[in-house]
Amino acid sequence: MxxxxxxxxxxxxxxxxxxxxxxxxxxxxxxxxxxxxxxxxxxxxxxxxxxxxxxxxxxxxxxxxxxxxxxxxxxxxxxxxxxxxxxxxxxxxxxxxxxxxxxxxxxxxxxxxxxxxxxxxxxxxxxxxxxxxxxxxxxxxxPSLPDLPNADLGITSNDIFLLKEMPKSILIIGGGYIASEFAGILNGLGVEVTQYYRGAQILRGFDDEARGLVAEGMRVKGIDLHLGTNIVEMRAATDKDHEGEEQGVPMEEGKPVSMPRGKQSGGIWVKATNGTTKIFDQVLFATGxxxxxxxxxxxxxxxxxxxxxxxxxxxxxxxxxxxxxxxxxxxxxxxxxxxxxxxxxxxxxxxxKGNPTPVDHELIPSAVFTQPELGTVGMTEEEARDKEPVEIYCTSFKPMNHAFAGREDRVLMKLVVSVETRKVLGCHIVADHAGEMIQLAGIAVKMGATKEDFDRTVAVHPTMAEELVTMKEPVRTA
Known part of the structure; x- marks a missing residue:
């Protein structure tokens, strides 16, 4: 044919x-x-x-x-x-x-x-x-919207880039990388950001210690992050809804709030699973x-x-x-x-080309552009310890540039090492430019580098990344 x-x-x-x-x-x-x-x-x-x-x-x-x-x-x-x-x-x-x-x-x-x-x-x-x-x-x-009445009042990540103006306040629903990245972005651009996630911690599937530090850093920067919380009801806000905020009547957790009128029919009224209500200019769904x-x-x-x-x-x-x-x-x-x-x-x-080539999905480096940024390759501590005995090498500290400026930002450098083979099974970094660092660390991990290979590498000083080759003793075994 x-x-x-x-x-x-x-x-x-x-x-x-x-x-x-x-x-x-x-x-x-x-x-x-x-x-x-x-x-x-x-x-x-x-x-x-x-x-x-x-x-x-x-x-x-x-x-x-x-x-x-x-x-x-x-x-x-x-x-x-x-x-x-x-x-x-x-x-x-x-x-x-x-x-x-x-x-x-x-x-x-x-x-x-x-x-x-x-x-x-x-x-x-x-x-x-x-x-x-x-x-x-x-x-x-x-991106998909949840099966929720009036969900179409909200927006998705597709719509962010097309907004005519930035909202003064936004509620972000979700705890994955898209939700958490946009929480940091919008917060940095001056938007009052609230984030609801139904799970116990954001960034499910990533290393527990790393995602915990990311969540802590997001809160330090001013993001109002609520874990174990979801949206149960939303609708266009009415003048009656705004009467309470204008008169300083308690609307959330017994505290008076004053939110700006929204861009969509006076804003979007939202009720959460914890019973609190609030009006937001926009609601962003990042739920899958x-x-x-x-x-x-x-x-x-x-x-x-x-x-x-x-x-x-x-x-x-x-x-x-x-x-x-x-x-x-x-x-x-x-x-x-x-x-x-x-x-x-x-x-x-x-x-x-006549060369049957299966797709290699193993040991893919990736970065989450949250603020602070997360870079990761290989197994998390939780995944690794379920498969074999491991040693965990980890350090967290204030980097020189932030310490000098009086900022509270902390970084994390972490290696997950096999006790038997000494191979580095996973590397996790929370820091400025973590994505840049994990690309290079990913080469070593993909090649099967051992902890001793890392140790033999001379440190580049003064850098944050030098910690990856100077951690001599494990902080714990699992």
Missing amino acids: TFDYDLFVIGGGSGGVRAARVASSAGAKVALAEEYRMGGTCVIRGCVPKKLMVFASNYAEMFEGARAYGWDIEDGDFHWPKFRDHLHEELDRLEGVYRRLLDGSDVEIFDARARLKDPHTVTLSTGEEITAKHILIATGGR RTPNTDDLGLEDAGIKVGRRGEVVVDEYSQTNVPSVYAIGDVTNRVQLTPVAIREGMAFVETVF
Whole structure:
């Protein structure tokens, strides 16, 4: 059978674009369809704009810090519209880069929604019907709203970058990395931030000691973090709701509060599981993400879907239909942009280069851009001690730059070491630039470095990271 293309990619995010380009360079005839904007979640509404907002929010503490170091400088005001416009100019530029990369790789672009008709055919929203020997699904995921009356009054992480103005107050629901990152960002930009999380501690799945220090640091910076707390009711605030706040009537925990009127019908009235009520300008839900598989035609093509809507694939990213593969967040494996790119590369090696390559999801370094920042690779202390005897090397201290400025920020350096093999099973860092440090530590851990390999490495002084190679005695065994 003759096909229009060797490969048709559905989705123009980082994983899909990389797979398309590399497949084309391997000699395949490739096309890609994207219904919204090239770049996907990471470039348009995720990693990139979020990290730029992190940078913007970090300046809030720099004025006071600069004065401690002898600079005669006054606090400044943050202007959201100015930053937002510049942000979108940058996103437009990056989208253009993605398009030029595809054009330069001879990948044909269809600005349309694609839907599977059968294992070798896709139909486009333009009415075109295209056949391909192989189809790659890389449609990513989206934030989801909870099943709660009036939840549509709230916003998700997709909406943050499009706000016309910053709210004066916001309630963030959730305790994962997205919720906790935006709590720090918005707090740094001058928003009064309250965060509810139903669990006992934020950042579930990360090292307990590390996430505890992150939560403590968030509170020190002014975030009103409530653990074991969830939202039970929300609605548009009324004038009657505001009467209490305007007259100083107790509204929360027996204390008078004075919240500014919100931007949505006078704000959003919220009741929590602990019985307290409060009015917020905005409510941000960061309570999970859903794979983008709705109306994708998967049933028509006979493709198996999991209980959360994810495309089910094997270790080679192949679905139960041999001609169809899937990578990235739509598979709900590891939801990280670099992982989607690696999955795309492994797919091309397997299908177009005759080199069957399973995806390697082991020992993936990652960073959470909370404030303080968290970097991690390998097993947590809790995971490791459930598998084998381990030694824990750990130190927490005020770094030189913060101590001099009179700040309370503390850092954490932690190694989880196998008693039997001496391998470093996990490394966890809470500190400024933890993401930068964990990238380099991740190389050593991935290579199987032992504690003695770390010890033989000469320290770079004076740095925070030198603690990773100077901790001589374990603080505990487990």
